[in-house]
Amino acid sequence: xxxxxxxxxxxxxxxxxxxxxxxxxxxxxxxxxxxxxxxxxxxxxxxxxxxxxxxxxxxxxxxxxxxxxxxxxxxxxxxxxxxxxxxxxxxxxxxxxxxxxxxxxxxxxxxxxxxxxxxxxxxxxxxxxxxxxxxxxxxxxxxxxxxxxxxxxxxxxxxxxxxxxxxxxxxxxxxxxxxxxxxxxxxxxxxxxxxxxxxxxxxxxxxxxxxxxxxxxxxxxxxxxxxxxxxxxxxxxxxxxxxxxxxxxxxxxxxxxxxxxxxxxxxxxxxxxxxxxxxxxxxxxxxxxxxxxxxxxxxxxxxxxxxxxxxxxxxxxxxxxxxxxxxxxxxxxxxxxxxxxxxxxxxxxxxxxxxxxxxxx
Amino acid sequence: xxxxxxxxxxxxxxxxxxxxxxxxxxxxxxxxxxxxxxxxxxxxxxxxxxxxxxxxxxxxxxxxxxxxxxxxxxxxxxxxxxxxxxxxxxxxxxxxxxxxxxxxxxxxxxxxxxxxxxxxxxxxxxxxxxxxxxxxxxxxxxxxxxxxxxxxxxxxxxxxxxxxxxxxxxxxxxxxxxxxxxxxxxxxxxxxxxxxxxxxxxxxxxxxxxxxxxxxxxxxxxxxxxxxxxxxxxxxxxxxxxxxxxxxxxxxxxxxxxxxxxxxxxxxxxxxxxxxxxxxxxxxxxxxxx
Numbered sequence: 001x002x003x004x005x006x007x008x009x010x011x012x013x014x015x016x017x018x019x020x021x022x023x024x025x026x027x028x029x030x031x032x033x034x035x036x037x038x039x040x041x042x043x044x045x046x047x048x049x050x051x052x053x054x055x056x057x058x059x060x061x062x063x064x065x066x067x068x069x070x071x072x073x074x075x076x077x078x079x080x081x082x083x084x085x086x087x088x089x090x091x092x093x094x095x096x097x098x099x100x101x102x103x104x105x106x107x108x109x110x111x112x113x114x115x116x117x118x119x120x121x122x123x124x125x126x127x128x129x130x131x132x133x134x135x136x137x138x139x140x141x142x143x144x145x146x147x148x149x150x151x152x153x154x155x156x157x158x159x160x161x162x163x164x165x166x167x168x169x170x171x172x173x174x175x176x177x178x179x180x181x182x183x184x185x186x187x188x189x190x191x192x193x194x195x196x197x198x199x200x201x202x203x204x205x206x207x208x209x210x211x212x213x214x215x216x217x218x219x220x221x222x223x224x225x226x227x228x229x230x231x232x233x234x235x236x237x238x239x240x241x242x243x244x245x246x247x248x249x250x251x252x253x254x255x256x257x258x259x260x261x262x263x264x265x266x267x268x269x270x271x272x273x274x275x276x277x278x279x280x281x282x283x284x285x286x287x288x289x290x291x292x293x294x295x296x297x298x299x300x301x302x303x304x305x306x307x308x309x310x311x312x313x314x315x316x317x318x319x320x321x322x323x324x325x326x327x328x329x330x331x332x333x334x335x336x337x338x339x340x341x342x343x344x345x346x347x348x349x350x351x352x353x354x355x356x357x358x359x360x361x
Numbered sequence: 362x363x364x365x366x367x368x369x370x371x372x373x374x375x376x377x378x379x380x381x382x383x384x385x386x387x388x389x390x391x392x393x394x395x396x397x398x399x400x401x402x403x404x405x406x407x408x409x410x411x412x413x414x415x416x417x418x419x420x421x422x423x424x425x426x427x428x429x430x431x432x433x434x435x436x437x438x439x440x441x442x443x444x445x446x447x448x449x450x451x452x453x454x455x456x457x458x459x460x461x462x463x464x465x466x467x468x469x470x471x472x473x474x475x476x477x478x479x480x481x482x483x484x485x486x487x488x489x490x491x492x493x494x495x496x497x498x499x500x501x502x503x504x505x506x507x508x509x510x511x512x513x514x515x516x517x518x519x520x521x522x523x524x525x526x527x528x529x530x531x532x533x534x535x536x537x538x539x540x541x542x543x544x545x546x547x548x549x550x551x552x553x554x555x556x557x558x559x560x561x562x563x564x565x566x567x568x569x570x571x572x573x574x575x576x577x578x579x580x581x582x583x584x585x586x587x588x589x590x591x592x593x594x595x596x597x598x599x600x601x602x603x604x605x606x607x608x609x610x611x612x613x614x615x616x617x618x619x620x621x622x623x624x625x626x627x628x629x630x631x632x633x634x635x636x637x638x639x640x641x642x643x644x645x646x647x648x649x650x651x
Binding site: 077083 | 544550565
């Protein structure tokens with residue numbers, strides 16, 4: 001297992017990139033700590049698979065270095081990096097038995113058969129396929145095949161990192177839960193460094209210690225699920241994480257107050273003068289309908305999501321969402337909305353502005 | 362339970378096809394069957410012969426020899442064309458201009474009419490004026506396809522390989538192209554060497570198209586007539602008289618219509634049988650999820 005350092009890393013699929021826009025992955029510096037579980041989260045085409053393929057050595061970055069435990073491996077081929085990768089579509093060797101599939105990486109590295117047999121048994125127990133070892137891989141279902149590729153990744157004890165490229169996309173929903181739980185358990189038991197690419201926020205938030213959110217080739221925030229929820233560093237994070245995402249409303253910020261169309265909203269902290277495109281962001285969870293307090297709002301629609309209600313409303317000509325508890329009343333005379341001041345974030349040109357005097361605890 | 366609708370008028374929709382197939386295949390075949398069970402004399406006099414011609418042909422060494430040569434020919438060209446086609450496909454550029462270029466160049470032999478292919482090689486191999494024959498002769502190699510059995514066989518085999526390996530290569534290439542990149546990436550991560558990539562990824566994924574290639578090449582080579590006929594005319598002696606050449610000699614050369622009809626029916630059954638075996642094997646492979 002290893003600590004993975006990205007040093008000034010960037011990649012463009014265009015051999016002569018002219019501008020920032022040509023980069024699929026924009027310049028990036030980061031340390032992936034040994035033994036942590038990371039999720040790389042972002043919409044399609046945001047550069048997450050590019051980053052993963054650079055780490056695994058399937059792709060050569062156009063600039064910068066990548067280090068495993070301080071050793072430069074930028075130019076090292078995949079095999080030398082000693083990493084394991086599980087792909088979106090299950091990759092198994094069809095003509096081999098499950099046993100031979102699991103043994104394949106070890107045999108290719110010339111390990112002796114007693115060790116191989118022992119290791120395969122161990123992995124088969126881990127992924128719950130002990131009784132299928134003699135079966136040909138060809139006839140198995142997608143989830144069983146994906147388990148095999150997962151097992152093949154873990155059969156080597158000394159892997160530096162386990163990389164997952166949207167591994168649960170083709171798996172049935174009820175199997176997703178099982179496999180994800182299994183992955184978490186494996187991480188807990190064996191402490192591999194794991195990097196998990198996904199566009200599904202639930203997967204990312206439940207799997208990872210730290211979530212890396214990418215947008216347009218750039219890492220916009222790295223943090224715990226809680227941090228991403230409470231203090232999204234970029235409006236994209238606010239929008240992408242949460243269901244529905246954060247409300248982003250154009251505003252003017254002065255000190256401890258924000259003004260929307262001249263109406264005042266209290267902020268949890270004071271801000272130095274902010275320039276550029278200024279917006280405030282409030283998660284629907286921290287907005288509340290009221291009869292008398294706050295600013296006027298026009299309720300358009302109420303959706304009952306079971307445990308809570310989602311209220312779709314119009315607020316100064318803009319759509320916003322409000323989440324109300326299952327038992328909270330929603331009545332026709334509730335025409336105003338209030339925001340929890342401590343939970344209002346301020347954004348300038350889409351990036352979060354830190355309040356004066358540091359973050360509130 | 363849903364009531365099944367019965368409408369016999371629907372048969373009229375199938376009728377055109379039935380008529381077409383009847384005239385193009387069934388009725389001609391029936392005339393052959395008709396010939397095979399009768400003896401014909403001048404003035405269109407027919408006498409019932411029963412299974413006599415079949416018995417005669419089955420005990421005739423001539424047909425067995427032709428069958429033996431035929432199997433040898435098909436076996437040899439399959440043994441060369443399939444591996445060679447795979448080899449070519451593996452070494453073709455996967456994309457870009459050169460990939461398209463290779464595809465076009467390789468398709469060229471497939472577009473040449475059979476008798477032209479025969480004529481090309483007939484002249485190419487001639488010792489007096491052909492580039493190949495003349496060169497070999499000048500190098501002191503004893504090569505003469507009109508007199509020497511080995512030379513004749515080599516000529517028709519090389520000609521077939523030249524003509525048809527492209528087909529196998531194109532099919533194999535299509536099979537290779539359909540393998541997702543992830544397989545190769547996984548193999549790199551698993552540290553599989555080139556041979557293992559071929560053995561465990563490429564070959565299994567190509568199996569389906571290769572089966573089709575083998576079937577097509579087998580059937581085509583088993584029925585081959587024009588090219589060897591143009592080059593060697595079945596000679597020297599009977600050395601390259603393959604089944605269909607022998608059949609034409611018998612039917613149109615000697616006008617032995619009865620035996621030739623019996624012969625062609627058995628020929629047809631052999632091809633049908635082998636194709637059926639192939640089909641069954643392929644379907645079973647499909648079921649296993651290839």
